[in-house]
Amino acid sequence: RFPMAIPYDELAARLPLAMAADAARLARRLQAARSRRAPATEWARIAADVETAVARCAARAGGTPRFAFPPELPVAQRAGEIERAIRAHPVVIVCGETGSGKTTQLPKICLAAGRGVRGLVGHTQPRRIAARAVAARIAHEMGEAVGGAVGYKVRFTDHTRPDAYVKLMTDGILLAETQGDRDLLAYDTIIVDEAHERSLNIDFLLGYLARLVQRRRDLRVVITSATIDAERFARHFGSDGRPAPVIEVSGRTYPVEVRYRPLGGAEIAGEEADDEEALEDAIVATAEDLWREGPGDILVFLPGEREIRETADLLRADLRRRPWGAAAEIVPLYARLSPEEQQRAFAPSRGRRIVLATNVAETSLTVPGIRYVIDTGLARVKRYATRNKTTLLRIEKIARANADQRAGRCGRVQDGICVRLYPAADYEARPRFAEPEILRSSLASVILQMASLELGPVDAFPFVEPPPPRAVADGYQLLAELGAVDEGRALTPIGRELAKLPLDPRIGRMILAARDGHCLREMLIIAAALSVQDPRERPPEQAGTADQAHAKWRGDEQQQRSEFLAWLNLWKAFDAEWTHASQRKQRDWCRRNFLNYLRMREWREVHAQLHTLCGEHSWRENEKPATFDLIHKALLAGLLGNVGLKSEEEGHYLGARGIRFWPHPGSALAKKAGRWIVAAELVETTRLYARCLAKIEPEWLEEVGAH
Numbered sequence: 001r002f003p004m005a006i007p008y009d010e011l012a013a014r015l016p017l018a019m020a021a022d023a024a025r026l027a028r029r030l031q032a033a034r035s036r037r038a039p040a041t042e043w044a045r046i047a048a049d050v051e052t053a054v055a056r057c058a059a060r061a062g063g064t065p066r067f068a069f070p071p072e073l074p075v076a077q078r079a080g081e082i083e084r085a086i087r088a089h090p091v092v093i094v095c096g097e098t099g100s101g102k103t104t105q106l107p108k109i110c111l112a113a114g115r116g117v118r119g120l121v122g123h124t125q126p127r128r129i130a131a132r133a134v135a136a137r138i139a140h141e142m143g144e145a146v147g148g149a150v151g152y153k154v155r156f157t158d159h160t161r162p163d164a165y166v167k168l169m170t171d172g173i174l175l176a177e178t179q180g181d182r183d184l185l186a187y188d189t190i191i192v193d194e195a196h197e198r199s200l201n202i203d204f205l206l207g208y209l210a211r212l213v214q215r216r217r218d219l220r221v222v223i224t225s226a227t228i229d230a231e232r233f234a235r236h237f238g239s240d241g242r243p244a245p246v247i248e249v250s251g252r253t254y255p256v257e258v259r260y261r262p263l264g265g266a267e268i269a270g271e272e273a274d275d276e277e278a279l280e281d282a283i284v285a286t287a288e289d290l291w292r293e294g295p296g297d298i299l300v301f302l303p304g305e306r307e308i309r310e311t312a313d314l315l316r317a318d319l320r321r322r323p324w325g326a327a328a329e330i331v332p333l334y335a336r337l338s339p340e341e342q343q344r345a346f347a348p349s350r351g352r353r354i355v356l357a358t359n360v361a362e363t364s365l366t367v368p369g370i371r372y373v374i375d376t377g378l379a380r381v382k383r384y385a386t387r388n389k390t391t392l393l394r395i396e397k398i399a400r401a402n403a404d405q406r407a408g409r410c411g412r413v414q415d416g417i418c419v420r421l422y423p424a425a426d427y428e429a430r431p432r433f434a435e436p437e438i439l440r441s442s443l444a445s446v447i448l449q450m451a452s453l454e455l456g457p458v459d460a461f462p463f464v465e466p467p468p469p470r471a472v473a474d475g476y477q478l479l480a481e482l483g484a485v486d487e488g489r490a491l492t493p494i495g496r497e498l499a500k501l502p503l504d505p506r507i508g509r510m511i512l513a514a515r516d517g518h519c520l521r522e523m524l525i526i527a528a529a530l531s532v533q534d535p536r537e538r539p540p541e542q543a544g545t546a547d548q549a550h551a552k553w554r555g556d557e558q559q560q561r562s563e564f565l566a567w568l569n570l571w572k573a574f575d576a577e578w579t580h581a582s583q584r585k586q587r588d589w590c591r592r593n594f595l596n597y598l599r600m601r602e603w604r605e606v607h608a609q610l611h612t613l614c615g616e617h618s619w620r621e622n623e624k625p626a627t628f629d630l631i632h633k634a635l636l637a638g639l640l641g642n643v644g645l646k647s648e649e650e651g652h653y654l655g656a657r658g659i660r661f662w663p664h665p666g667s668a669l670a671k672k673a674g675r676w677i678v679a680a681e682l683v684e685t686t687r688l689y690a691r692c693l694a695k696i697e698p699e700w701l702e703e704v705g706a707h
Contacts, residue, residue, distance in 0.1 A: 007043055008034050011050050018053035019060070020119045020218060021185040026050055061117045065149040065165060067108045067142045073101030075109075075249045082106070083113040085245050086189075086220055090213040091237040094224040096249030098408020102224050103193055104137050107150075107166045110189045115220060116165040119188035124171040124205070126197050127335060127360050128154040129342050134193075135159075135168040137366075171201040176502055178208060178453060189220045195233065196225040196401050198436035203463055204446055208455075210237060210462045226408060227401035229433055236464050256411040261286060262423045279376060279421065280311045284318050286374050286419050287354060293417065296371025297353040299361060301406050303395045304380040308332050308356045315354060333357035333367070337598065359398075362405045366412055373410045373418040375403060377426070383440045385684070386474040393683055399434040403427060438467050443475030444505050448484060451491045452499030481640055482509045501613065506638035507531060511610070513637035513704075515619050519626030522568055523634055524614065528607035529567040530680055530692075535590075535599035538666065546594040554668055558628060562694035563668060564635060564680070565628075574600055632694055635678065636704040642679045643701060644690065653677065653690070664689040676701075 008030055015023040029046055032038075069076035075096055085092045086109070096102045110121045125131040135152035144150055151160030152168035160167050171192070178184065190209065195202060209221050223233055234243035263278050287298055302308050312330050319325030333345040333355055345355050349369045359379050361367060381396045398406075403420065410416030420427065438446075447458055455461055458472050479485045482505055484495030491499065494512060501508040507527050514523030538546045553569040554560045577589045590597040614621070636643070644653030644661060652660045653673075661682055663670040669677075673693050680692035 006034060006037075007047060011047060014050050014054055016218070017057060018050070018118075019057045020188055020216075021181075022053040022056070023118075024183065024185050026053060057117060060163070063163075064111055064116065065142050065144060067111070069105055069108065070101070070141075073105060075101040075105045078247060078249050079105065079109050079112065082109050082247055085247060086110060086113045086115065086222065089245050090217070090219065090239065091209075091221045091223065091244040093228065093230055093233050093237070093244055093246045094222060094249065095228055095230050095246060096224070096226060098226040098405055099254070099412055100226075100249045102226070102249065103134055104141065106191055106193075106222060106224060107138055108141075110191070110220070110222065111165060113220075115189040117188065118218065119186055120167045121165060121189045121191065122174060122184075122187040123166060123168050123191040124174050124193060124202075125168060126171060126194050126199055126202065128170055129333075129335060129360055130194075131168040131170055133346060133366075135166075138166060138168075171199065171205050175201055175205055175208075175449075179500075182453065183216055184212065184219070188218060189222070191222045191224065194225050195223050196227045196229070196405075196433060198434060198438070198464075200437045200441050200446065203436055203438045203465070204449070206236070206464055207462045211455075213237075227404050227433070232464065236462070254411040254413070254415050256407050256416040256418055258407055259417065259419045260424045260427070261419050261421055262426075263421055280307075280314050282421050283311055283374055283376070284314055286421070287315070288318075290372040290374070290417065290419065291352060293372070295352070296414070297349050297355065297367070297369040298372045298374060299355045299357060299367055299370045299409050300374040301362070301376055302356055302358060303376065303378045304358060305332075305334055308334060308358070311356055315356075328352045328354065331355045333361055335360050341598075359402070361409060362402060367409065369413060370410050371414060371416055373406055373416070375406045375418060375420045377403060377420060377422045381440075384442045386442075386470055393685065397426075397430055399431045400427060401433045403430070436465050438463065439465065439471070441471075442478065443467055443471050444478040444482075447472070447475045447479060448491075448495065448499050448505055451485075451495065478641070479505065482506065482638065484509070500617075503527075503531070503610075508638075510634055510638035511614075513634040514631075515614075517626075517630050517634045518622045518624075519630040519634055520614065520619060521621040522626050522631050524607055524610045524621070525571045526564050526567050526631075526635070528603055528610055529571075531606050532602045533599055535596045535603060537594045537596055539594075542594070549593045551668070560668070561674070562628070562632065563692045564631070564694050566668075570595075571603075574604075578604065629697075629700070632678070632696055633700050633704055635694070636696065636700055639678050639680065640701070640705060642682055642690070643696070644677050644679070646673075646675045646677075655682070659688065661688040661690050663693055664691045667691070667693055669693045669695070 069079050107121050107123050115121055131152045131154050135150055136146050139146045139150040147159040150166045151164045153160050153173050213219050230246045234246050237244040263282050315330050319328050331345050345367050378395050379398050382393050407418035484498050486492050498505050498508045511527055514520045536550050553566045555569050559565045577586050587597045641656050644655045647654050652662050655661055663673050674695035676696050676698050677693050678696050679690035682690055
């Protein structure tokens with residue numbers, strides 16, 4: 001078919017007809033064959049492989065699933081315009097009201113535009129729960145089962161077949177894939193959904209894609225949200241001096257009426273320690289009033305899991321006094337629930353239902369049957385203080401964009417009502433968009449990943465909003481503390497190893513030190529525990545009983561010098577249950593011991609991932625039990641910034657950078673911690689508290705700090 005001299009040009013011209021990953025691989029073979037003047041037999045083999053790849057792509061094009069656009073969705077009326085824009089421009093920004101159908105219809109519009117043939121249509125969501133739910137919805141609309149033409153991939157779970165067309169995933173998953181597929185050749189289109197959230201992952205991903213579309217002219221990127229700052233994004237992704245096209249999709253399925261019902265006529269003060277009891281009472285009273293309006297389920301937005309539990313208790317007590325209360329169901333919805341328990345919120349309602357949710361229900365998720373929304377206007381926000389390198393976890397007011405997202409969760413089945421438990425003037429005074437996470441986070445892991453991917457200096461990276469120089473300097477300072485960068489800010493051998501671990505750099509540094517210090521088996525258990533939320537529960541009404549249940553894992557006298565070692569004892573106890581008991585008995589055991597079963601399971605899952613990771617690097621776990629000294633020296637390698645020396649004054653410790661902190665009141669070592677201690681974390685609430693403590697020897701600091 002081809003002249004056998006050097007058919008380079010003819011074969012290269014065929015590559016755009018192959019899938020992107022195949023084309024890149026074959027292009028490298030063509031270049032290598034031409035540079036070394038390969039014999040005719042090799043050119044024949046390459047030609048055959050090119051034709052195989054072209055045929056594979058053609059077969060994929062012929063197998064595109066059938067679908068239709070629900071005519072009642074506003075986005076369906078603009079499908080043709082969006083399709084043409086995707087064909088013509090590398091980046092398209094789609095704005096549309098919550099309820100316009102963007103999330104479920106955009107992947108189908110991409111398929112209609114001929115995308116999904118040379119690679120997957122990748123569709124990112126900020127949360128696992130949304131990735132699963134959206135995949136199920138799109139698959140249902142296409143008449144497919146999840147895991148066929150439409151799949152999803154989240155942490156620990158991959159339901160994507162090689163012949164899939166659409167892949168839902170968290171933005172963190174897509175970022176992790178850049179480590180092994182720098183040009184993201186597995187995809188020919190990427191949809192970044194809920195871009196308004198501006199998480200660290202989203203901002204890093206947007207900057208990465210801004211560069212990638214310049215290298216990969218065949219790639220298409222669609223950025224979408226109901227409340228996006230379209231003008232800023234259009235400028236950021238513009239080309240040839242022109243902004244990226246913005247398509248506004250107006251309209252929604254049903255209108256939403258917004259009402260304001262301030263607490264006692266006063267404003268909620270957000271981070272100023274609200275009267276939680278008044279807030280929960282207001283939710284109960286508002287729910288009663290809404291149900292007088294007519295049938296329909298209620299979605300309540302609360303800051304966190306604790307507020308959900310407390311509000312649920314109040315609601316149950318109130319419902320018991322109502323003649324119709326038995327027919328009402330209270331359903332929690334937050335990220336740490338298992339997929340099965342989360343699914344309860346998406347099952348059809350049997351009567352009247354109140355769904356109590358964190359901001360996981362704010363975006364992309366349509367909880368069926370919701371007619372009413374009660375919005376507290378609050379969310380729990382994590383902030384990193386560069387001054388003292390501590391994490392602050394506070395309840396803060398949400399931005400107007402987030403409030404609008406919450407209001408948009410109703411009005412899906414009929415006209416909706418959203419009640420905001422704060423004044424209209426408070427809403428108007430709030431910032432339009434939430435502060436990007438990159439402006440309130442430690443940048444150490446971002447810097448490490450950028451250095452690993454050779455993306456150049458942080459201040460030259462195309463972030464939508466660049467982080468302040470102080471935050472960048474802080475990130476480098478932490479990496480230097482871990483021995484990950486040298487004085488010239490280049491990666492050290494330790495830094496290159498850390499970059500390969502999909503972990504917080506401090507946790508990764510502990511694991512590397514444990515590998516070299518012969519305590520890897522113990523450290524994997526502790527590192528996994530520090531990577532998840534503490535599974536130990538301490539209900540206020542049973543605090544003493546819970547403390548007594550947890551005390552048995554403190555160990556002997558030597559082990560009681562360290563709360564880190566309690567994790568090892570708890571692991572051993574639960575491992576016996578996990579190995580021999582049924583799931584029901586495991587849950588009962590957790591309940592008796594005041595442990596959250598879901599978090600215990602997540603701890604095991606993270607440990608399994610770390611164990612697999614070590615296996616991939618051929619790191620062997622120690623067979624003999626590690627000593628107290630070895631374990632804590634390895635811990636110190638990642639926690640040097642969390643060391644404290646007891647002050648001459650009573651109560652507090654002096655830490656690095658001149659900070660003062662106190663042992664957490666719930667700590668078993670609160671009153672007997674010793675002169676030198678190290679903490680797993682420093683968190684500021686009413687005070688700067690140290691959590692998970694261990695007594696250490698000062699000479700260890702010299703040994704570990706010398707790197």
